Amino acid sequence: MSTKSPVSQLPPSERTRVKRLPARAAYERATIDAILDEALVCHVGFTLDGQPFVIPTAYARVDDGLLVHGSAASRMLRGLAAGLPVCVTVTLVDGLVLARSAFHQSMNYRSVVILGVATLVSEPDEKLRALEAIVDHLIPGRWAEVRPPNEKELKATSVLRLSLAEASAKIRTGGPLDDEEDMSLPCWAGVLPLRVMASAPIAEPGLACGLPFPAAVTHWGVDRNRIGL
Amino acid sequence: MSTKSPVSQLPPSERTRVKRLPARAAYERATIDAILDEALVCHVGFTLDGQPFVIPTAYARVDDGLLVHGSAASRMLRGLAAGLPVCVTVTLVDGLVLARSAFHQSMNYRSVVILGVATLVSEPDEKLRALEAIVDHLIPGRWAEVRPPNEKELKATSVLRLSLAEASAKIRTGGPLDDEEDMSLPCWAGVLPLRVMASAPIAEPGLACGLPFPAAVTHWGVDRNRIGL
Numbered sequence: 001m002s003t004k005s006p007v008s009q010l011p012p013s014e015r016t017r018v019k020r021l022p023a024r025a026a027y028e029r030a031t032i033d034a035i036l037d038e039a040l041v042c043h044v045g046f047t048l049d050g051q052p053f054v055i056p057t058a059y060a061r062v063d064d065g066l067l068v069h070g071s072a073a074s075r076m077l078r079g080l081a082a083g084l085p086v087c088v089t090v091t092l093v094d095g096l097v098l099a100r101s102a103f104h105q106s107m108n109y110r111s112v113v114i115l116g117v118a119t120l121v122s123e124p125d126e127k128l129r130a131l132e133a134i135v136d137h138l139i140p141g142r143w144a145e146v147r148p149p150n151e152k153e154l155k156a157t158s159v160l161r162l163s164l165a166e167a168s169a170k171i172r173t174g175g176p177l178d179d180e181e182d183m184s185l186p187c188w189a190g191v192l193p194l195r196v197m198a199s200a201p202i203a204e205p206g207l208a209c210g211l212p213f214p215a216a217v218t219h220w221g222v223d224r225n226r227i228g229l
Numbered sequence: 230m231s232t233k234s235p236v237s238q239l240p241p242s243e244r245t246r247v248k249r250l251p252a253r254a255a256y257e258r259a260t261i262d263a264i265l266d267e268a269l270v271c272h273v274g275f276t277l278d279g280q281p282f283v284i285p286t287a288y289a290r291v292d293d294g295l296l297v298h299g300s301a302a303s304r305m306l307r308g309l310a311a312g313l314p315v316c317v318t319v320t321l322v323d324g325l326v327l328a329r330s331a332f333h334q335s336m337n338y339r340s341v342v343i344l345g346v347a348t349l350v351s352e353p354d355e356k357l358r359a360l361e362a363i364v365d366h367l368i369p370g371r372w373a374e375v376r377p378p379n380e381k382e383l384k385a386t387s388v389l390r391l392s393l394a395e396a397s398a399k400i401r402t403g404g405p406l407d408d409e410e411d412m413s414l415p416c417w418a419g420v421l422p423l424r425v426m427a428s429a430p431i432a433e434p435g436l437a438c439g440l441p442f443p444a445a446v447t448h449w450g451v452d453r454n455r456i457g458l
Binding site for chain 1: 244299300302320336342405415421427433436442
């Protein structure tokens with residue numbers, strides 16, 4: 001979602017202030033939003049009976065909230081709706097950093113950590129808009145192409161919203177940070193950039209003849225990839 | 230790491246048994262190992278003062294253990310070394326699944342969830358082998374090309390091992406699972422495959438002239454990508 005937020009900078013709370021390598025921290029909403037809008041899955045952390053669980057799931061950002069959905073019967077959704085503290089983390093891996101020493105091998109990445117307590121989105125129109133955002137986060141415009149959820153499907157689905165009030169980003173960019181005394185080692189050093197790319201879409205067998213690739217897929221390809229449609 | 234494990238099938242514990250969509254669950258060690266060996270980062274979940282945290286980090290699998298490393302001073306490493314329950318999750322996104330209804334939009338993915346308590350790897354040779362595995366997990370053979378860690382670097386680094394005894398995988402493959410009554414909707418349906426790909430390596434400025442791309446990077450390109458070196 002490209003919705004602009006009125007909040008441009010989040011003051012870090014004691015919990016979201018980045019403690020390891022604080023120079024990599026970012027608290028600007030534009031930075032946080034860009035990472036959330038680019039990634040495909042988030043990892044949701046919650047604790048049950050003292051045991052943490054980390055579950056990957058789809059999501060969307062709308063304004064200053066992160067939205068996740070799932071089966072109304074799921075342990076995770078029920079726990080979060082009941083007010084369990086949650087941590088949602090989103091990570092983009094941008095490259096491998098090849099340094100001249102083992103110690104300085106690294107990765108370029110952009111990550112966001114959000115802490116808080118989620119709330120159930122139960123108002124029918126708000127819930128529908130949230131589901132639209134989650135579908136369109138992966139494939140912009142897809143919602144308009146498909147059959148919307150019916151009563152039964154809506155009932156089987158829970159949607160949760162987590163405020164971005166306690167969010168922070170951590171970013172590493174650039175080449176290796178080698179020690180001065182390693183600079184002359186006869187060892188290649190630099191960055192191997194990585195990105196998520198799409199390959200040619202695989203149409204369902206039995207798809208009615210002549211149905212075009214959806215605008216949605218083309219859009220994804222053009223904006224987020226080099227799929228070359 | 231391609232090390233074979235003698236354990237071929239893990240009986241799911243009550244905690245690792247996949248409860249949502251159990252048909253997607255897998256408990257075979259070969260399946261779990263393949264996912265762990267392919268992904269680049271894991272998400273480590275732990276709880277401090279009732280608040281879960283989920284932190285992305287590099288790792289490696291060796292035999293039936295997952296290894297992570299970090300600053301000896303880090304909150305996460307110290308907490309885990311002290312015996313906090315942990316959940317490590319690894320996720321590969323393989324594609325977007327475009328169904329004919331909003332409800333059935335999905336993703337193809339392979340994920341592993343590991344529960345347990347980590348232990349500090351303190352025996353010097355074992356610790357060095359663990360660091361080698363973490364470096365070589367990202368870029369096979371890189372360890373042999375770079376300066377090994379010195380005393381000071383080893384002291385500043387902690388390594389933790391988490392047993393794979395309580396691990397489970399969850400996998401979705403294939404096309405959309407549309408409802409029978411949606412089959413005739415005039416809507417493209419299928420899968421947009423996604424993968425992580427590398428682009429051309431970026432050498433450090435000042436790199437000695439004539440140093441070749443490392444065998445390590447070439448290897449990564451050939452085996453895991455279409456970098457075309």
